Each structure stands twice: as structure tokens, then as C-alpha cells.
Amino acid sequence: MPAIQDIFQTCTQIKFNKATLEHIYQEVTGICTKEVVKQKDIREIEPMMFDQEIKLYDITFNYPEREEKVLEKVSLTIRKNQRIGIVGATGAGKTTLVDILLGLFIPGQGQITVDGVPIEAENVRSWQRIIGYVPQQIYLSDDTIIGNIAFGIPENQIDMEKIKKAATIARLDDFIERLPEKYHTVVGERGVKLSGGQMQRVGIARAVYHDPQVLILDEATSALDNITEQEFMEALEAAAEVKTLIIIAHRINTVRNCDIIIMLENGRVQEQGNYDMLMQCSEKFRTMATAGEKEQHQ
Template sequence: MNSLKYLNKYLLKYKWRLGLGIIFVAISNVFAIYPPQIIREAFDQVARFISKEEVVNNGDMPWIAAFTKDMDLTKSLIFFAVLVMVMALLKGLFTFFTRQTIIIMSRLIEFDLKNEVYAHYQELSMPFYKRNNTGDIMNRISEDVSRTRNYLGPGIMYSINLVTLFIFVISVMLSINVKLTLYALAPLPVLSVLIYYVSNVINKKSEAVQAQLSNLSTLAQETFSGIRILKSFVKEDYANQALDKAATTYKEKNLDLVKTEALFMPIMTLLIGLSTIFTIYIGSKIYIEAVEAGVPPPISPGNIAEFVIYVNMLTWPVTALGWVTSLVQRAAASQRRINEFLETKPEIVSGTTPLQNMKGEIEFKNVGFVYPDSGTKALDGINFQVSPGETLAIIGRTGSGKSTIADLVCRLYDPTSGSVYMDGINLKELDLNALRGNTGYVPQEVFLFSDNIANNIAFGYSEEMPPFEKIERAAKDAAIYDNIMDFPKQFETILGERGITLSGGQKQRISIARAIIKKPKLMIFDDCLSAVDTETEEKILSSLDRIGKQSTCIIISHRVSSVKNANKIIVLDEGRIAEEGTHNQLIEAKGLYFDIYERQLLEDQKTALN
């Protein structure tokens, strides 16, 4: 239960609903207590009628006796039947009120908890998402939260019902006959011990089931996301076999859990049945022995019937105890998984210094970076400065650390050594939202939402939808406008998941439009022109040159044609700056940049000849 303590803050938040629910449970059980007493009176009246003798009636209800004293037996029994129905209706009414308070409370808490988990996901840093797969992340906010809700709703409701009903029923039973009560309740201690041991087994098996469900969700998600690759390599059968294997493991773990629960429930029912047998046997024996001894019986036949009803009234709550135990154990396993993520602290914490009138001056001072999970050294001793309004180009071989610089500027990571400054202020001290709000970033891996083209472009603007003219202008600047107008629904065209309905170049250009629509003070383009032709590249670079006069621009590329017009070019090699200067200066130096330039020039000539 330790993991479930986290939910106490929500129970406190909805304490009025919970309090009303407890009151309604108590009232509904009060109306559940009276029908057995009414039935007892009916039995005793029938016994009086048959024996023509006075029958001892422990705990008579005077108001019923007074009301029925002048009635004949038939009218009395009809009156008792109507009274039992009225009590049942009143119990049902307050049971309805119970569900309207406690069950709705659990739904409200489920809503709050999902929002809290989702908001926390937004705060966590990039390493978290590299360490955890998407299926597991999704499963904890969906399946795990739903299981937790079962504890907050049915679990709490039936537990309160069990406690209040036990208090009422056992109090009445003890007031009638202590000996008969003790015999009737004799199997319950055995039941308690059984629940204690079985619940531990259920808990362990529940955790195994949830962990395997996460694996299954991850596999399915990856299969659907990579369906193009699967079909290209004719791996449908392989994917089916992998999913079947994971699903079979999940089924086996689930069946293992269900078998434990299936064995648990019949044993509980058996023990409750023994209580009924003990009640009838011991009650009858006490009554017969008193009659044979010629003394007034301490209980009447009606009391025995009353005890049987009370014992059966306890059957469902006690049986539900096993079910509730299973719910609580599953919820505890799920909440432990949720807490594991909620207790994860973001590695990138926002500073408090506001960023007002951002200019876009960037400076790297002896920056080094090692990826925390892989231990790969990406950057070592990087020093450079970019003035406001300048364009910095970064070029180098694959794996030289180009994208890492972009990640550090956006503060998706913090440098392992050294510092990064924006307008002379260390990025760690700056308000993170203000920094990223003034940055237009086009990552190497383009991501588009399953929405229309207009909304995908407008996503980079602000919280509000921009005027349509701005969306059109951004599309034209990104050289994607003509392509969009060729679509039947133009800007209203719905894109498939991750923009799968577009070509690679079209996706890149929509991402560029999204980054430049708000004309940010800092623009970062991470190899985002790799899928476009030379002519389109020239159009985009020309637009960026015009837009970027008031913005600092970082262009990361492996193509010289994309970087040649930059104010400053940095050539990276194995995480270090190998060369630095303008295009002409680097060509004259005849170093690494010159080698890249000549090689690409030769490739372009071969392409032209072909």
C-alpha cells in the first residue's frame, strides 16, 4: 500500500465527495439491516400461528408488533413483504447516491492523475525518452492509471461497505446470541489469513503482467510506425511471429494470475458456506435443546432465519474482499510504475533569469559533451561566437557532433564541461520557455502531426492561430506553397501519421515553414535541406537570407552548397573544430573543407552527366 499513499492528496482534494459517499454507504446498510429483522418477525408470527403458543422473540421491533397486533396472519405477511420491498428500494436509492459520489470521485481523480503524468512527461528531458520506449510510456498513462482508478472507485467503495456492514451486522448478531455469532463467524479468521498470503502472490503476478503489457504495446507501436520498412523488406510474417510470441507470453502471465484468483474465489465461497451450515446447525441445536429441557429457548426459529440472512449478507462483501484485494494489489503494482516516472526528475531545469528583447548572440566557451547513456564523446573543447543577425554554418562528416551543437543551443542537453551563453547569459540561468519561444528549430528527424497542413505550419507560431496570410507567407518562404496548392484540399489536406503521405522534401519544407512563421530571433536548421533539389535549396536559402536579417541563424549541413553563403563556417571533425572561416577562406586553406567541397563538386558533375 505504500505506493498508493501518493493518491492521498487526491482523496483530500475530493474529501467532500468521499465523506458523502461514506455517509450514503452507512445509510444504505442501515436499510439493509432491517429486512432480516422483519423476516424474523414474519417467521415468528407463522410459528405462533402453527404452535398456538407464545414464542420467545429476542429483539422484537415494538413498532411492528404494535402495527400488526390486530391483523390476521395473511395481512401481516403482506405487510412484511411490502416493508421489505420499501427497505430494498431505499437501500437501492442510497446505493445509487454512493456510486454518484465515490465512483465519480474516482473518475475525477483518474482525470487529474492522467493530466499530472502527462504534464510531467512534458517536463522530462531528452535522455528520459531515449531510456524508455514509447509503449511503456503510453501504458503507464493509460492502463496503469485505469487500474489505479479501480482502487479509488470500486476498491474504496466496497471496502467501506464491508466495514460498515460488518459493524452493523455483527453488532446485531451479538445482541441476539453471542455463541451463535461466534460459530457463524468462525471461518472468517481462516479467510483473513488466506487473503494475506494470496494477495502477495497476486501482487507479484500483477507486476509481471503489467510489465509484459508494456512490452507488447511497444512492439505493436513500433510495428505500425515502421510499417513501410516492414513491407519493403517483406517482414510481415516475422512481425506477426514476434507479436504472437509477445502476446502469448502476456496471455500466459495473465492466465497464471487468473488461475490464482480462480482458486481463491471458490475457497472463499466454501468458507462462507460453512458459516451458513454452522448457523443452521448450532442455532437449531440451541433451540431444540431448550425446548426438550422445557425452558424458554434463547433464540426463536425466526432468529435462525435472521442469522442465515445476515451470514448471506456478509457473503458478497467478504467475497468482494478477495476481489478488492486483487484490485488493490493490481493498483499498487500500477501506481508503483507510475510513481517511478513521477519521481524521475528532469535533468534540464529552467533558470529564473527572464530573456527580454533577445538579440541572438551565441557563445560557446570550451564546451565538451558526453552522451550520458552511451558514454559517447560528441564534443571536445568547442569555442566560437556568433553575433546577432549573423549566419553560422556547421559542416562535417557524419558523427562529428554537428547536431549536438544544435541540441545544446536549444538546451535539450546541458554541456558536460564548459558553458553556452545567449546574449552573455549562461543558458542554465535563462528561463527555458523564453529561450525556446524565441527559437525556430528544424530538427534532423522531421516530425509532422496527423493534422492538416495549415495547422502543422501554424504550430510554430504561438498559442493562437495566426492569420492565414502568415501561413501562406511561411509556405512561400519555405518553397512548399506550389506543392500545397496542387493538393485537392490545399492547406486543408490531412497528413498521415508523421506526415507519411508527403515526400521527404515536402516534409522538410513544411517543417521549415513551421520554424520561420513567427520570425524568431534564433533559427536552427539541422540538415533540413538534404531531401530537396539544388534549385529548391537556392530558393529556400534566399528566403532565409531575407528573413534572417534580424535573426541569428545556424545552418547544419553536410552539403557545401547549403553553407557557402554563411558569415562564418565551422568544420567539425571527431567533436573538435578542425577549421573555421568564410567559404573563400576555407577554400584557400585547402584543408578538410576543401576536400569536402571538391568531392561534392565531382559528385554533382557525375550526376549532371548521367
């Protein structure tokens, strides 16, 4: 089962990331089949207008062939420039919620709207155009650092300044400087072996390269130590391009500064509020926060 989920996640990632997608991997009960679909380059698609809020209404979802609901009546509002944290145990439905938010899965019930406009098949690519997404597991191609950050962009259209800026925000620049061929070093399967944290930082750089208006991080800093995580958050803030942030985490500390923290449990929103409020009012939140602190001190 975990292996199938890995393939599945890689598929969604390829689907989302590859700008000039010629090969789309479709998931059929978790197994990929290759299908050649000529699609318009996402960069040619008009970005969606987003000035006010993203709204999720009563999102209910179950995977095909599985009756149990992975998400049930999830509703939330994300205002422009807000930082939203989503926490919850493994299996709570966080990644599924992200996939729905990205328009990769269509919920059985419920709707997503952006400034009141429902996200549907016709406008989903315009919506994706303004999102940067860092998945839980980063897929690296057998390519250079440059090719991996500017994933899917034709070589003659890669902007080196933007690569360097993205690498700086992702706190990857020092590491790259130490590589034998710097930005031209081949990473991925047959190149330099990267640690989990380094891979995550390539994933972050890949997402911020496009200056997305909305950035979704799905446990994207889980392999980073607290200091690097903090540095990255500060660099992201200083860069100021990304204004709306959706941070999925299992460490409460990661989402501590978010305007709203949502606690997901068995596919339902259990609690919603800022850190101080939840620390005061929610026993479950306090337990999770305290458990996280203990983990850090071990």
C-alpha cells in the first residue's frame, strides 16, 4: 500500500509540476497508465484573478473503490495574504485536501471558489497557474540543479536570476556553492545523492521560482531542522512575492505563526483558530503541541 501511494503521489506531482506536459500519468485505482495528452503550456494560460478569498464549502471526498469518507464536510475560508496552517495526524486527510485544493481531485460533494468563482474543469488550469505547490515527496529528475528547479521549462527560457533567487529563499544557495559544478551539478537518480532536507529545499525552490501568489507546502519542511525551517520562513516573508500561504504540518511549531490553524481529524475540521486561542481552548491542540515539544528535545 505505501508503495502504491508513493506512485500515486509522484503522479499528482508530475501532473502539477511539469509545465509542458506531454505525458500525463493517469491514476487508475492507484496504478499509473501512460497517456499522451497534448496540453497547452500552463504558462500560456491566463492566471486566475485572486483578490479576496478562497472558499471551500462542505468538501466531502472518498477515493474510488473505497467507501469510507476521507474528508467530510470540510469548509474553510482563506483570505488573500493570510497564512493558514493545517495540522493533524497521519491519515487525517491533509494531503487529500491539498490535492482537492489543487484541482487534482474533484470532490464528490462541495465546491471550491476563488473570489466567488467556482473552480471547474474549464478554469482549473488558470487556478493552478497562480499556485506554487511543494509536495510531501519531491520527485527529482535525472538532471542538473537548474533543470530540477526550473522543472519542465525549456532550457532556453530558464531565467538564471530567478533560479538563484529561488535557491536563496529555499536556503539552498550555500549547499549549491559547495557542489562540484554548482548549479550545473547533476542531481536526481544518477547524480549527487541529496538528503531529505536538501530534496525538500529543491522542491521549495521549484515552487517559488514561479513567484506564485498562493504557496501550498505539504509537510514540505518536515526534514528540515527547526533553524533552517525558521530561516526559510523568514526568507519567504522577506521575498514578499508569496502572500497567501497554506502550510500543512505535523509539527505545530511549523504553523505557530499562522493567522489560522485548522486541526483536521478523521477528515473533519475539529478546531480552528490561532495558536494562542487553540492553546487556551483546545485540549487536543495542547496535547499535540506538547508532544511536539517533547519530540524536539529528544
